[in-house]
Amino acid sequence: MGRSFLIFLVAVLWAVECAVISTKEPLGSGSCRDFGQEFERTFSIPGEVAILECPLQMHYLFNPADTAYSVTWYDERTGSEITELEQSVMLKKTQVWFFNVTMQQQGKYTCVVRTVNECYKQATGLVVSKMTSENCERPQRGVQRIRAHVNDLLACPLRRYLKSVDSPSIQWYKNCKLLQENEKFAPHKDMLNIRKVHLDDAGFYTCKMTFRLAGVIREMAETIACVVNDEYLMKPRVIEPVNEIIKVERGSSFRKDCIFEVQGKGIPMVDVIWKVLLESEEELISRNTSHRVHQEPMNERQMEDGYRIVRTLSLSAVSEEDFYLNFTCMASSSRGHPSAQITLVPADPNIFLLLGLLLGSVALLFVTGVLLCTIFKVELALWVRTVFQFLYKTTDCDGKQYDAYIAYPRVLEGSSEKAEIFAMSTLPQVLEGQYGYKLFILGRDGLPGEAVVDVVQDALSCCRRLLLLYTASSLCSPEAQEWAEQQTGLYRALVENSMRIVLLELEEIRQPLRLPHSVRLLKDKQGALQAWKRRKRWAFWDGKSEERVTSLEPSAHFWREVRYHMPVRGKAKQRNFSF
Structure with a gap:
């Protein structure tokens, strides 16, 4: 019985000791997030007031302004909560005040912060020691x-x-x-x-x-x-701006550096700021770089004889309200407060820029006009002749009966069949049928029995143009050259250039040296209208510049070129002056 009682007593004592040990952990903080012990400690001497600050940085853990929380302090030596019931202790928000701190109060204290859902804790230390120095030095x-x-x-x-x-x-x-x-x-x-x-x-x-x-x-x-x-720094000296008036354009961006130099040795305790005078009150320029008007972070650079400090004023877009304001740059230091200012004013119109734009526009229009006239020269000329006929003299009184003489070689064995078909059928259908020109075609318009030489010579004198049609076979053969020489009037027109001649090339001439000498010279001088070629003006679109036509079906551009070389039928009457 006595032995059983002894065992029961030992068990009770062990349970009580365990309970005491467990209370050393702050009440209700066993599940708190523990940040350990703060490195910094609080030092004091006996008899003075010592203040412990809760080391938890609560604004990193939650928003103290919007979150309800409570602060509890615990003495790590006893594990008990610190309350104001204790003598010479006061709790103020996140602080513990010891009125007459003693050596016995030295130790480790834990601050516990609780919200509705979270709990945090961190410990700090209090060191209490006597002051023994002759110079009244404190322990820390x-x-x-x-x-x-x-x-x-x-x-x-x-x-x-x-x-x-x-x-x-x-x-x-x-x-x-x-x-x-x-x-x-x-x-x-x-x-x-x-x-x-x-x-x-x-x-x-x-x-x-x-x-x-x-x-x-x-x-x-x-x-x-x-x-x-033993270091000395001079008064900050303004490098720029120097009370400037700066012209800027509305809507443009603007940046201005404020530069100060501080000569000497040491650490410059200088702050450079931009401010502006608004309605008789100075306002600090915003440091938020997202604002339209702001000042950028200060840049400090060490030099051989001191420091250079730069702060930039930035306007992303100058507005009307920025003009005529005094933007002041000031350096704040223990040596003084030197400052400088700038004023923005609207920029004058750039005469040279306007003149350059005007001349550039004129040059662009001129180049564009030249290109258009070069590319569409034939079309423009035909359009002007059609719309403004009154600008051109009429051909009714020039003594000519026909607009053009159609000549083509006539040789044996059908070598000129293509030229003959084109001259007798295609050409009259277009020029006479559609555009009303009068053509003279040998064999169609001459009288039977007349000598060819006489007919050609008389007909040429009555025509305003000579259209010479030829193919690769019709004009390159010896017979064709003899035919050309036999046509006395035709040969004279070719050689003497007594009238305007238009060469109509119906086939590609692969051996141009076989052409008659007079025709070759004329082609080299003025070129020939090539009915066998279909030109594409915008060749760079598809990589092709021309397309050969196998059948005798000239393109519309060819017919426009023929009309371009034909006489102009105007309406203005010729004036004869007699003296």
């Missing part, structure tokens, strides 16, 4: 650097708590000596102004904040290790 201190030979500032690290307490006041100490306003130091709230910094001004500076909290006067302090850099 931040480093701030100031520059020699100029006026510079130290900032109190406790200024972030000024709005969290009542009646705050700050006193500055160097080592253990209270600093008063004098020619060297000028304490001002949370800043300490040190005039004409010297190398001896390096050392430990402490800012002590006295305040009222929960009706009791408290105090806390921070020590700064001040380092003096």
Whole structure:
């Protein structure tokens, strides 16, 4: 019985110990997302106020403005929740305030943040140690650097708590000596102004904040290790702009660099900004590069004797409202605030551009006209003759009876049969039947029994043109050449060029040297109308420039060329002046 009771007692004690151990885990945080312990720690000395900030960056986890959440603190040493029921402890939002911190309160504390669906936790450390230094150094201190030979500032690290307490006041100490306003130091709230910094001004500076909290006067302090850099930077100097008035076109894009140079050694604490004066108030130009008017990020480049700082003003499209505004570029630094400005005005019309466009248009029209006249020369000439007949003199009073004399070689064995068919049938049907020309064709219009030489000579004197038809066989044979020479009038017209002659080539001449000498010279001089060729004006469309016609069916272009070389039948009467 006694042994059983002993075993029962041991089991109870073991269960109680397990329960105690399990409570060391923060209540309800076992399923929280754990971010471990923060590297940064909070340092304090006994008797002062120590403040722990929740290390969780909640704005990365959720939106604190739209999400309901709660903050709970736990003491890792005991596993218990920290509440305001404890003596000298106050909870403020995400902070824990220890009014009179003690050595026993040193340790690890966990901040737990809960939302409706999520839970997060992270630990931070509190270090409490005594101050034993003769220079009143605190156990932990931040480093701030100031520059020699100029006026510079130290900032109190406790200024972030000024709005969290009542009646705050700050006193500055160097080592253990209270600093008063004098020619060297000028304490001002949370800043300490040190005039004409010297190398001896390096050392430990402490800012002590006295305040009222929960009706009791408290105090806390921070020590700064001040380092003096023997580096000197000159006042920023404007390179550009130089109070410029710039002409720009409406709707065009515009960019302007603002360039400052800072000579000397050190780290330039200079901020360059663009601003604009609107309705007597200066407004900062937007830094959002998606806006129509914005300033681009600042570009800083080190040079041999200092730094060059550039910030660009950009207008994606200049509008009417941008004109006559003062865009000011200013450099903000401890040495001063130099600035420069530009003003945009509408650009004058570009006379040279307008003149160039005008001359270019005229040249383009001229070239286009030349090309059209070259390509459509025949069509245009025929159209003008048809529409403006009154511009051309009538041929009724020129003493000529026929518009054209049709000549073609007549040799034996049917070698000129094709030319004869074309001359006796096709040509009259088109020129006489469709267009009303009067033709003289030997064998059709001459009187029977007349001598050929006399008929040809008389007929040529009554005709305005001579149309000579030939094929490859009809004019290249010896008989054809003899025929041409026998036609005394025809031969004279060819040789003496006494009238306008039009060569109608009905077949391709593969051996042009076989042509009569006079015909060959005439062809070389003025060319021949080739009825056997069907030309395509837009040859580059299908890669072909011409097409040979096997049957004697000339193209429409051939007939237009024949009409182009025929006499013009105008309506204007000739005027005879007698003296």
